Amino acid sequence: MKKITLFALMLVGVVAGYAQSAIVGTYNGNINLTHLTGQEASLEAQTVTISETEEGKINVTFPSFAIMTGTELGEFTVEDVAVSAEADGSYALAKEVFAITPPPAANGMTSSYPNCTFSGTIYADGAAEMIVEVKQNPAMALTTAYFFAEAGSDELPYLGEHKGNLKLTHVDGSEVEAGEKTATVSEVDGKVNVLFPSFTLVMGMETGDITVEDVIVADNGDGSYNLTKEAFNITAGIMSFPNSTFTGTVSSDGEFEMTVAVQQQPGMALTTATLTNGNSDEEPGGDPTVFEWGTATWNTEDGIVYDGVAEFNAAGLALTYPNPTGFNLTFLHIIAVEFDIFVDGNETPVKSVSTAQGSNIVTVEHPFVEGHTYKLVSTRSLLAQANLATYTTDTLSVNTDSYSISFTIKGPELQKTIDVEAYMSLAITDQEYNKTVSKVDVADICAPLGINDISEAVMHPLSPNDSYCDHMETFDWWRDADGEFTLYNGGWNPIFGHNAYPAVYCIKTNAAADSVTYHFYDYWTEYVPEEDEAEGGTIARAPETSYNSIIWDWTNEDGSVTQYKRNYRVDEGKDYQSRVMYVANGKSVIVRATLHFVSIDEYNNIMGIEDATTGSVEAVAYYSVAGVRQATLQPGINIVRYADGTARKVYVK
Secondary structure, eight states: OOOOOHHHHHHTTTOGGGHHHHHOEEEEEEEEEEETTSOEEEEEEEEEEEEEOTTSOEEEEEOOOBOTTSOBOOSEEEEEEEEEEOTTSOEEEEEEEEEEOOOOOTTSOOOOEEEEEEEEEEOTTSOEEEEEEEEEETTEEEEEEEEEEOTTOOOOTTSEEEEEEEEEEETTSOEEEEEEEEEEEEEETTEEEEEEOOOBOTTSOBOOSEEEEEEEEEEOSSSEEEEEEEEEEEEETTEEEEEEEEEEEEETTSOEEEEEEEEEETTEEEEEEEEESSOTTOOOSSOTTSOOOOOOEESSOTTEEESSHHHHHHHOOEEEOOOTTOOOOOTTEEEEEEEEEEETTOSSOEEEEEEEESOSEEEOOOOOOTTEEEEEEEEEEEEEEEETTTTEEEEEEEEOOOOEEEEEEOOOEEEEEEEEEEEEOTTOOOTTSSOEEEEOOHHHHHHHHTOSSGGGSEEEEEOTTOOBOTTSOTTOEEEOTTSOBOOTTOEEETTTEEEOSSOOEEEEEOTTSSEEEEEEOOEEEEOOGGGOOSTTTTOOOOTTOOOEEEEEEEEOTTSOEEEEEEEEOOOTTOEEEEEEEEEETTEEEEEEEEEEEOOHHHHHHHHTOEETTOOOSOEEEEEOTTSOEESSOOSEEEEEEETTSOEEEEEEO
């Protein structure tokens, strides 16, 4: 049975012109089908909705049913239905001829039934009966659908029409009173849909009436119901807003509030439309012009264990601040939260910052990976507002309340760790030649993983705490002086923090995984003693980074000498590490590569390179490491051919 408002009951039977208002609503009952062949069928728990247009016309929306031919009609609406008030307090409904056009069949064929008829009666006690005859020609009904709703049946308060005042709040902070509007909540095939009235967005585009399908209804146990739809699409003009949301509350006493937030990106509503018949002028507790943090909550339980990173990513991790005063957060507002992230019980945290724009829900942004246990502790939160005049942000509020949560993401089981090592020094003057290599037995990787070929494994570069770094380029990872990830051209990395410029070396593992190659990289500038105040030249670099430097004498073709300053970020006598993980069949193998950065002389001894000042056999030809003949020895590594037919690498300081 429909929900009849007190206002409607007062008007029933007074004036025929008000009949529409008396019958508008949602009716729940059963449908009996009678086919031309004499066969019958019954459909239980069906909903028919009677609505009123802005022009004062009555429409009746029927649920889908299958006719004699097996064709499913789909939900259809009988428009401009005639309504007349009877002496006994009932209302007669009629539509002499209307068309039903079902959706196309699976084979693409279409059909139409242009001579359908509709009749019905809404009784004074609230009962209803309606008849639809599905006809292709006027004289023969293929299927007759009889709908009946009993009087006195319990009606869910959220179903039916809800008339109230519509208020628009735009992203720029402006507000618009859009007048009296109506939203209709209906139930079709057990699913709840909401028809929300059209409104104008901040850009001036009209949404048209909005249908929110498959709305979730929750019984609060106090006679009220919450209605939600997390994400649905709204189209306005040529624009699409796929992350729009719907929320609502309907009480048994008739009070309601429904809100549509039009969003392209989650958490940033361009326009928020709120329809309510309650006291819309009542302000929430506190001063709405002041942002109050309240007690924040996590979206998941402490100590939860995820089966893998896919399950974790699907759930997400967010910290929500309640905003108890109802402060209007626009796209100009940013909430930033600083976190300490402890991995696998490590006492030294990884620093991280996550932000939310125009929202009080802060989604934690960090590359969490499988195989680790994490503990997050918030250390500080702040609310900032963009200052469009100065292109800066103004801090509005700071909160030091701390919130923590722990969770585990299961990962592959570590089978073994393989250690390899190599040497490098400033003796390497060219990235493309004379690279040091560590050999790896590919069988040592495949066997523990239970695979026959290394191509069956997925390879991940690892951070110093052995967490995955999927975003890095395959087979090419640059390391800084501490062996941590960096960028080839320096700059800020949002995951690993600051990176020194320049990078020092990179690690390349070939596709066969049988060798690890180290490339040395540094930065050269022409040496000008009087301009050497700034360590490392004028190149921009991150703070708290140290540089070493040496001066090289370069002999030019004309015999002149040019001095160059070489800046680098490794320390002689130190070891630097890089890690790679291979994963297959839920198992993993880590290859841990160690780089020994040694002196030039030690490197030459290790590699068997002679100093230019040694040797007694006459040199007859000089070549670069690329094989280009040169007139004389040049600084760095040279290939020298001697009179006795031998050839050696020769290093010139």
